[in-house]
Amino acid sequence: MSQNATIRRSIVLKRRPGGEPGPEHFELREDALPEPAGGEVVTRTIWLSIDPYMRGRLRVQQTYATAVQIGEVMTGETVGEVIASGDPAFVPGDVVVGARGWQSHCVTPADRLVKLPRHGAPLSAYLGVLGMPGATAYRGMTEICEPKPRETVVVSAASGAVGSVAGQLAKRTGARVVGVAGGAEKCLYVQDALGFDDCVDHHAVDLRRELAAACPDGIDAYFENVGGDVQAAVFDLLNPFSRVAMCGMVSQYNAVEFPPGPNLGFVVGKRVLLQGFIVSDRPEKLAEWRAVAAPWVADGSLVHREDVHEGLESAPRALAGILGGKNFGKLLVRVGEDPR
């Protein structure tokens, strides 16, 4: 590499984790940042998003996306600033979302990038409340849970990037919204800051009893982020004609063998809808959600919270933490200076 070359730092997969992923499964690689080819854009990364789905990319067998290969750069959505462009639609200084990679700099086909407005929400919001997690909550709540006024809606991982938006959307429909979160501090936040009607700590000695007490009229809709014991407790309380948005089951993402699940007799008897979904199947929903939610973010009525780790090298540990529920709010890595 020439003396003047910019060094690109990338975190690549070194070996696949059996259970919990950690720094030992990744390694830092440095190379010279290439010039963009025609149609490519080079960005310096400002924010990197850490999300639970990333654990799935570390498995050999993938259900809906290609696994990251050994030696390959780990995937992840970023907000970055354009520093060189081979496409006339982008110029240095533009701030964009859509470049992917645990990298100090990304080289990306221009058609995958979306330019962010010069004035608007904080840049990090485009990876959280105005990004994929927010759009996920929007799709699951409006297309599957579809709460009606006074119905009871339960949201698991309620303080997280997806759950916090899902519950606030349900509140806007007039439903009674009950969160499930890990620990007293998160539960307090879910009620006081996010405005849920109640929140149950999933560490409770008798989760079923506490959830039943919080849902005296049963559960009409469930936004599922965690699986496991929370899922079992919620399913016991589902009402006839209830809807379950199956968004994720983070409690088992580190599992080597998946535990058995619920006997599905209740699905027939109670005419339950279980619908799995992945937001990226409907990419047009992201722009729709941004248009819906931007005013709510601007006026402060859609509350969101970030949990920021500093420096690209902190990404592997951040990922391990999110799978154990250690984060509190949307998990982000600050990779470079934010110009705003």
Add this chain to the structure above:
Amino acid sequence: MSQNATIRRSIVLKRRPGGEPGPEHFELREDALPEPAGGEVVTRTIWLSIDPYMRGRLRVQQTYATAVQIGEVMTGETVGEVIASGDPAFVPGDVVVGARGWQSHCVTPADRLVKLPRHGAPLSAYLGVLGMPGATAYRGMTEICEPKPRETVVVSAASGAVGSVAGQLAKRTGARVVGVAGGAEKCLYVQDALGFDDCVDHHAVDLRRELAAACPDGIDAYFENVGGDVQAAVFDLLNPFSRVAMCGMVSQYNAVEFPPGPNLGFVVGKRVLLQGFIVSDRPEKLAEWRAVAAPWVADGSLVHREDVHEGLESAPRALAGILGGKNFGKLLVRVGEDPR
């Protein structure tokens, strides 16, 4: 009772079965058939339908309908002939469907009865292919499975009253249809008479392998009637965006404790739809289905088969048999003479 009174024979619940129900859980009761009050109609029963859902009515805890109480007449849909009427809309000689009970005669509010056409399908068809089982297949296949041409659709209990119609409906859409049935004779019938593309015997030593061989392109829609091992084998082969109509899980209807079910991670990853439904939630679908299917029954293009037990007293044993898959086709009890 007076010398001229007609004797009404009824089968009532004597005690609740722990596992398989049998004649010992029921008893015959005789009393004098009352005259109809105003708005009531008295019918003599011609055909009594035996259906798997009846097992659920014997449980104390019901998911979607009231349990039959000890000493109460067992419930079941019948076709009968009006012999006395307290309602001007019905006269003796009318043939009706909608009276309920394991009884030689039923006294029923007139508004629950539907008069059958004087010329048309055999009367027993209104309890099977043109009745609740047919309408169940229609709803599940057209509203939930929604097969597209060349998709692969699997139907369990494929030779039964519901499954046989479900599969033939799927064939009409141009899908590839694979049945699952119990034993070589039923499998042959499903392929040769019903026209399914393939049929797998659920007694196969390696059900998963046989099903995989019959579904080389995976499974896009599943009409679930049985649960258990068949469900597990089907779920392993579901394609992304597949739909599962959860109609019943007859393999566990005699279970005292329900076994665990599948881990639901696949529902997220494959964006599967699981939808429980019960046909009686949408009573208007029955008339719609009769209008759709009557020409197909008349021209012989919708194949159906009946398994007839003789005499009211055979009903308890017939019910036990249907839960074990002993019936071959729509299970009926001939209670009285059929005038057609």
